[in-house]
Amino acid sequence: MFIFKYALKSISRSLGRNILIGIIVLIIATAACVAMSIQQAAETAAANTLKGMSISANVYIDRGYLRQKAEETVGTSDMNELMPEMMSLMKEHSLDLEDMEEYSEIKKADSDEPLVQSYYYNASISISGEDINKYDLTASNTEETTAPTEAAIEPPKVTPTVIDPQGNVIEAPAIETPTMPEMPQQEPQQMEKPGDFDLIGYNSYKAMELMESFGSDSESACTISQGAVFEDNTSEYECIIEENLATFNSLEVGKTIKLVNPKNEDETYSLKVVGIFKSSTGTMASGSDAANTIITSYNVVKDIETKSDTANNTSTTASDSSKKTDDASTSGSSDESDALISQFSGTFVFASVDDYEQFKDEVRNKAINDGYDGDMYIVTSGDVATFKAGLKPLENLKSFATTFLYLTLAIGAVVLIVISVISIRDRKYEIGVLAAMGIKKLKLSMMFMIEVLTITLVAILIGVVIGSAVSVPVTNNLLSAQIEQQEEKDDSQQTQQPGQEPASMERPEDGEITGEVVYVDSVEFSVDIFVVLKMLAIGIALAVISGFTSILFILRYDPKQILANRD
Amino acid sequence: MSVIELKNISFAYPNNPVIKNLDYDFEEGKVYAITGKSGAGKTTLLSLLSGIMEPTSGYIAYKGYPIDESDKYVYRSRDVGVIFQEYNLLPKFTVRENIQLSFDISGKKLKEIGKYKNKREYVDTLIREVGLNPDEIGNRRILHISGGQQQRIAIARALSFQPSVILADEPTGNLDLDTSIDILNVFTHLAHELNRCVIIVTHSPQIAELADIRLDLQPFSRYLK
Numbered sequence: 154m155f156i157f158k159y160a161l162k163s164i165s166r167s168l169g170r171n172i173l174i175g176i177i178v179l180i181i182a183t184a185a186c187v188a189m190s191i192q193q194a195a196e197t198a199a200a201n202t203l204k205g206m207s208i209s210a211n212v213y214i215d216r217g218y219l220r221q222k223a224e225e226t227v228g229t230s231d232m233n234e235l236m237p238e239m240m241s242l243m244k245e246h247s248l249d250l251e252d253m254e255e256y257s258e259i260k261k262a263d264s265d266e267p268l269v270q271s272y273y274y275n276a277s278i279s280i281s282g283e284d285i286n287k288y289d290l291t292a293s294n295t296e297e298t299t300a301p302t303e304a305a306i307e308p309p310k311v312t313p314t315v316i317d318p319q320g321n322v323i324e325a326p327a328i329e330t331p332t333m334p335e336m337p338q339q340e341p342q343q344m345e346k347p348g349d350f351d352l353i354g355y356n357s358y359k360a361m362e363l364m365e366s367f368g369s370d371s372e373s374a375c376t377i378s379q380g381a382v383f384e385d386n387t388s389e390y391e392c393i394i395e396e397n398l399a400t401f402n403s404l405e406v407g408k409t410i411k412l413v414n415p416k417n418e419d420e421t422y423s424l425k426v427v428g429i430f431k432s433s434t435g436t437m438a439s440g441s442d443a444a445n446t447i448i449t450s451y452n453v454v455k456d457i458e459t460k461s462d463t464a465n466n467t468s469t470t471a472s473d474s475s476k477k478t479d480d481a482s483t484s485g486s487s488d489e490s491d492a493l494i495s496q497f498s499g500t501f502v503f504a505s506v507d508d509y510e511q512f513k514d515e516v517r518n519k520a521i522n523d524g525y526d527g528d529m530y531i532v533t534s535g536d537v538a539t540f541k542a543g544l545k546p547l548e549n550l551k552s553f554a555t556t557f558l559y560l561t562l563a564i565g566a567v568v569l570i571v572i573s574v575i576s577i578r579d580r581k582y583e584i585g586v587l588a589a590m591g592i593k594k595l596k597l598s599m600m601f602m603i604e605v606l607t608i609t610l611v612a613i614l615i616g617v618v619i620g621s622a623v624s625v626p627v628t629n630n631l632l633s634a635q636i637e638q639q640e641e642k643d644d645s646q647q648t649q650q651p652g653q654e655p656a657s658m659e660r661p662e663d664g665e666i667t668g669e670v671v672y673v674d675s676v677e678f679s680v681d682i683f684v685v686l687k688m689l690a691i692g693i694a695l696a697v698i699s700g701f702t703s704i705l706f707i708l709r710y711d712p713k714q715i716l717a718n719r720d
Numbered sequence: 721m722s723v724i725e726l727k728n729i730s731f732a733y734p735n736n737p738v739i740k741n742l743d744y745d746f747e748e749g750k751v752y753a754i755t756g757k758s759g760a761g762k763t764t765l766l767s768l769l770s771g772i773m774e775p776t777s778g779y780i781a782y783k784g785y786p787i788d789e790s791d792k793y794v795y796r797s798r799d800v801g802v803i804f805q806e807y808n809l810l811p812k813f814t815v816r817e818n819i820q821l822s823f824d825i826s827g828k829k830l831k832e833i834g835k836y837k838n839k840r841e842y843v844d845t846l847i848r849e850v851g852l853n854p855d856e857i858g859n860r861r862i863l864h865i866s867g868g869q870q871q872r873i874a875i876a877r878a879l880s881f882q883p884s885v886i887l888a889d890e891p892t893g894n895l896d897l898d899t900s901i902d903i904l905n906v907f908t909h910l911a912h913e914l915n916r917c918v919i920i921v922t923h924s925p926q927i928a929e930l931a932d933i934r935l936d937l938q939p940f941s942r943y944l945k
Contacts, residue, residue, distance in 0.1 A: 155824035591797025
């Protein structure tokens with residue numbers, strides 16, 4: 154035990170030198186603490202956000218795959234000739250309710266719980282009005298020339314919404330960027346909608362919350378201003394309309410509107426207006442005008458589709474055509490059916506990112522099992538993409554902090570070793586005396602090790618305190634600089650000339666960023682017990698490295714020679 | 721009874737032989753004075769006896785057992801107390817700390833030494849035995865005491881763990897004759913009353929005369945006279 158006592162006494166007797174060593178270690182410790190707290194903050198921010206976040210995701214068919222398949226069948230690369238075949242393929246393979254139900258039965262890899270927390274869907278029909286007129290939206294309709302790209306063909310765009318595990322919408326997306334050139338918002342055939350209105354039927358109000366950001370708070374894109382929403386799963390012909398359309402056509406709650414098949418004037422459908430909604434953006438998630446969107450129940454849309462199919466098939470002689478063929482030939486083909494065809498769109502909700510990742514694998518496996526290419530379907534989640542984009546500055550900072558940490562530790566280790574060597578040389582005489590008095594070299598080495606360890610640990614503890622005090626403001630300052638850089642980068646990407654290829658043709662892993670990216674711009678705390686433990690481990694490692702350097706010198710010393718060369 | 725035996729030891733610095741085939745038995749209860757001209761190898765012999773250096777040939781036995789590599793630390797810390805010519809005290813430590821450190825290194829328990837309440841009381845007794853006042857000097861650092869006081873503290877330190885053998889290299893070099901005689905009386909007391917073996921290297925004829933046995937070391941000597 155006396156070696157502890159004398160080691161501590163020795164520290165106090167050479168205070169000046171030890172304070173100097175302590176200051177150096179303190180600087181290293183503070184720098185390392187800040188670097189580690191940045192790392193920790195990045196991890197914590199990611200983990201915390203992901204933990205409480207439900208993920209909504211969509212499944213699309215890869216347009217590149219469709220084109221390749223169509224080229225193989227048709228034998229040409231002319232897009233105009235390929236389009237009917239591509240449409241046919243898409244109809245065949247697009248996600249439908251049956252697929253959704255099948256996916257919803259998949260269990261989690263590690264338990265019997267279903268992988269999909271919930272799923273929502275809608276079906277839309279392009280229809281015209283018989284006793285109502287299309288609201289003229291010249292001011293806000295800017296997307297008519299959006300060209301399809303090689304990216305995925307997306308059914309009516311569903312803007313993902315962050316919802317909590319209880320299913321409550323906690324963050325409404327800002328649906329304000331439907332005109333980004335690289336984002337195909339609509340299927341090609343939707344460019345030429347035959348009707349004036351989109352009649353969209355949702356399976357539930359929850360689906361409307363999730364897919365169209367319906368809600369009652371100020372952040373919701375759509376709010377009910379008059380009346381109420383029809384009941385979930387109702388088969389009653391009820392609908393809600395946008396207030397501009399209502400005003401334009403002098404409609405109010407309780408009145409009935411009559412819709413007509415644009416290709417068959419004899420085919421009409423009457424829906425009762427039960428509510429009027431207000432759209433803060435003027436646009437629906439699909440990119441179509443809110444004012445010319447009529448929302449009803451999914452059952453109603455499917456009922457209209459069935460009735461229309463019956464009405465038109467009994468009136469035509471093309472009874473030998475399969476339904477798929479009819480479906481596939483809705484756009485522009487001369488022998489097409491005049492029946493109304495609905496477009497299906499669905500969104501899956503997952504309780505965690507892990508579930509979402511497993512789902513991606515399942516979709517891939519299913520495609521392979523069904524005899525298709527594994528990359529045929531693309532699973533995207535704007536939530537994850539947006540979330541990851543929001544973390545980008547912090548991630549950049551983390552990467553910088555990691556490099557800085559390694560550099561600091563390397564410099565720290567070298568400085569400590571040099572100090573130890575100098576210190577041991579200065580204390581040669583003391584070592585000689587103690588050795589002459591019979592102290593074993595092992596004990597002598599331990600004595601020096603305890604000294605270094607004590608100084609290092611005290612300096613590190615002070616460093617952690619200082620580091621934890623300064624790390625939050627330092628991190629936030631560095632983060633704001635990073636965000637500024639990132640925003641400049643985003644701006645420069647957004648101002649690319651139309652038609653110019655984006656810098657990277659690589660498809661984003663989780664799909665396109667939807668809505669506004671909210672950067673993580675501050676961290677609340679960053680030094681926790683893990684950082685402290687890591688710092689202590691680093692401190693011990695540094696002390697051991699420098700201590701062993703001392704020991705190597707001590708073992709080489711011969712007391713007689715030291716004492717003989719005292720001066 | 722022999723406590724230390726030199727068995728045909730030789731020692732040479734590189735290209736400089738100092739001691740050649742030396743045999744001698746040192747006994748308990750006696751004060752030895754080793755004299756000799758400069759360069760005769762007196763300090764070298766003391767370093768060999770203390771275990772700090774090892775003979776190039778032959779061996780040294782303590783109580784009949786050769787001192788080998790494994791137990792030389794025990795020998796050095798428990799059995800032999802060395803008073804160096806240059807004192808070799810730790811300058812940044814206090815008088816008390818220097819003495820207590822030596823005792824602590826030996827690993828001996830206080831009750832093995834005598835009936836003392838605590839180490840401090842024992843250390844203060846040692847300081848008094850070498851003619852100093854512990855209250856006055858005990859907490860002073862070595863840097864802040866005189867050469868004569870340092871020499872006495874070096875003696876007190878060597879005695880702290882009550883070794884069987886006390887080796888002293890010019891222990892009275894910086895002391896006046898009266899004090900030197902006082903110190904020698906301490907050594908004589910240790911040898912005669914407590915049966916220790918005291919070996920003193922000295923230039924002083926007066927000190928040498930007070931010893932029980934005077935040994936004159938000649939260069940390359942085979943025997944001590």
